[in-house]
Amino acid sequence: MLNFELYNPTNLVFGKGQIEKLTSLVPQNSKILLAYGGGSIFKNGIHEQVIKNLKGFEIVEFGGIEPNPHYETLMKAVDVIKAEKIDFILAVGGGSVIDGVKFMSAAVHFQGNPIDILQKRLLIKENTVPFGTVLTLPATGSEMNSGSVVTIKATQEKLAFGGSALFPKFSICDPTVITSLPKRQIQNGVVDAYTHVLEQYLTYPHEGMLQDRIAEGILQTLIEVGPGVVENPADYALASNFMWSCTMALNGLIQKGVPSDWATHMIGHELTALYGIDHARTLAIIGPNLYKVMFETKKEKLAQYGKRVFNLSGTENEVAAEAIEKTVAFFHTMGMKTLLSENAENFEKTADFIVDRFEKRGWKALGEKQNITLERVKEIVIMSY
C-alpha cells in the first residue's frame, strides 16, 4: 500500500430535515454570501428554507453560477465578497456551485492574479474564506472534498485545482432534495459517481485490498439503486444511498494508498468545454473506450471488477472484456448515449483538437502509469465517435 494521509475535517450533516441545523452550523455573527446557480432553489423551496434557517444573519445573495462554473462569473462574486466584507460563504447547489465557491474562497485573499490558481494548478493551503454547503444535486462529491473544477470561458479551458484549505466547514445533505430534480440530472449523478470510483479503481493490481473492497461496495450500491432512484426519487432508501454513494465516491477515502487514473475526466472535460455536453455524459462516452484501448494494462483490474461486481466467470480476458460491456449496458440503463455522434454535431475533428490542446499544455501522457500517450488519447476519442 502506498503511504497516505487521510484528513477530512468536513462535518457532513446527512438526512431528512437537517437544513434546520444551518443556524448553529454557520459561525455566529457572520456576514454571509449566499451563492447559488440558475434559480432552481427558488422553485423547489430550498432558498426559502435556507433563509428561514439563517434568521438574524446578514445575507448578500449571488446567483447565476452556471454549470461548469466560469472563472469570469466567479471573479464577479469575488468582487462582491471584498466590497461587502463577507465572512462566510454558503454554497446552495450542486457540484458546480460548490466548485465555484471553492474558487471564490481561494481567490479573495490570493496574492497575485487569481487566474494562476487555475492555470498553474496551485495548491491552496491557507488564506481562504470559510464556507459551507447545502447540497441540492448529488454527483460530484465536492461537498466533502477539497477539489474543484472551473472553466475559463475566454479560452474554453476546464481546469482542476484544490488544497487542504478548501474543505467545506460543513455540508448539509438531505436526500429528499432529489425528488424535485429532472430525471436527466439524477442519471448524470449516478454515472458521475460511478465513474469517480472507476477512475480510482480500474488501474492495476496493488496492495490496497480494503480500498478495492470499499470501491466495489460503492459500485454495487450504485448499480443496485441507480435505475430505481431515477424512477422513484421519493423512495428514501434509494435516494439516501444514492446521495451517500456520491459523497463516498469522491471524498478522498478510496484513493488513499492506491494509484488512480483520471484520464477519462481529463478527456471528458474537453468534450464539455467544446460542445457543452453534460459532464457525466462525457464520462460515459470516453470511459469504456479508454478501457478498451488500455485493455492490456488494465485487464487484471477489469477482471476483478467483472468477477466481484458483476459476478462474471471465465478467463481473465473474457471477464475483463465482458465487464466493459456490462459497464456500457449500465450506462445505457442510466439513459446515457455513449457515442459522441449522439451528443454533438460537427465532431469529426475532436480527436485532433483535444490532442492539440493537451500538447499545448505540455501533457505527454495520462493515466495511472502515464502510458495513455497522446496517440492513444486520439485512438480513444476516435473510437468514441
Next chain:
Amino acid sequence: MLNFELYNPTNLVFGKGQIEKLTSLVPQNSKILLAYGGGSIFKNGIHEQVIKNLKGFEIVEFGGIEPNPHYETLMKAVDVIKAEKIDFILAVGGGSVIDGVKFMSAAVHFQGNPIDILQKRLLIKENTVPFGTVLTLPATGSEMNSGSVVTIKATQEKLAFGGSALFPKFSICDPTVITSLPKRQIQNGVVDAYTHVLEQYLTYPHEGMLQDRIAEGILQTLIEVGPGVVENPADYALASNFMWSCTMALNGLIQKGVPSDWATHMIGHELTALYGIDHARTLAIIGPNLYKVMFETKKEKLAQYGKRVFNLSGTENEVAAEAIEKTVAFFHTMGMKTLLSENAENFEKTADFIVDRFEKRGWKALGEKQNITLERVKEIVIMSY
C-alpha cells in the same frame, strides 16, 4: 437510512517511515507528555525513533499505562500534566495507551471529580488537552475515533466514554511496527477489529446499503489477511491491510446511519474485569453465543453476512446458522479459545455475577433492539461456559 453527522478531524498519517513527520505534526513549542505502556517501545526501537523525531521539544515521560488502563494510574498522569504544565500529549502505544490518554485529555481541565466522566458516561465536547498518537498495536481503532474505555480498579468496572473533543489531532500508523508484536497480540487485533464490524453490522435489515457493503468489505479483508499476517507480520501487504482494516472498523464511518448492537462488548468487558481475559478473546467467547441466543432477531443479517462474506447458499435459517459456525471457525483459525472454561478458572457463577452488576447499573436490556434482556444475557454467558 438514519440521520447522521460524520465528523472526523483526525489526520491519519499512514505508512512506512511516517514517524519522521512527528516533528511537523506536534504543535511548535509544545511541552509534551510522552505516554506509553509497559515498555515494549524500548525493545522495538519506537521510543528511540519518537525521541529522535521530537528533537528540540521539551518532553516529560509517563510510562506504565496498563492494558485496560486504570483510572487510578491515569489520575497520576493528570497530576503530572498539571504540575509540569503540559501543552500536548503524545500517546505511543496501542488502544489502551490511547484510551488512557483520552481520559487524561478530558480530566485535566474537568470541573468536578473526573471519575464522573466514567461513571456518568459524560460527553466531552470541550476543554481537553490536545493529543496525538503513534500506534504500535492495531486493533481498537482508538487512533481515529473519539471513544475510550477505562477501568476503575477499585470497583473492577470497565467503562466507556467519549465526545467530539476527543479525536486525536493526528495518528501515525506505520504497519511495520507489527513485526515486533507477539503472535497473540496480532491474533487479538484481527478478532477485535472483526467483532467491531459485527457489532455495527449484525443487527436487522435497514436502509444503510452502502454501510453494509463497506462493513462486508472490512470483514472480507480481515478474513483474507488475518491468518497470513499472524504468520508473516513482515509482509507489508498483509500488515498494511490489517492495520488499515482495524482503523476503518471503528473510526465511525460504518456506524453512520445504521443501528448498532455492542452487547458483545458490554458482556465481554465484564469478563476482562473479572478474569483479566484479553479483550478480543472475551469477544470471541461471547459473540457467537449472542448470535445464537438472538438468532430470531438477527437471522436476516446473519444470512446476508453468510451469503456475501462466506459465499454460503441455502435457506435463510441454514445460511444464518452456518455463518455463525464460520465465524467461530475463523476465530479458532486466529488462535482464539472460544469457551470461558478455556480462558478462566472458577467461572461457574459468572452469569449471575454479570447480571447482578448490570442490574446495579440499572441496565435492563442491551442490543440494537434493546431486547437482549438480563435473562438472555445470562443464557448467553452460560452458553459460553
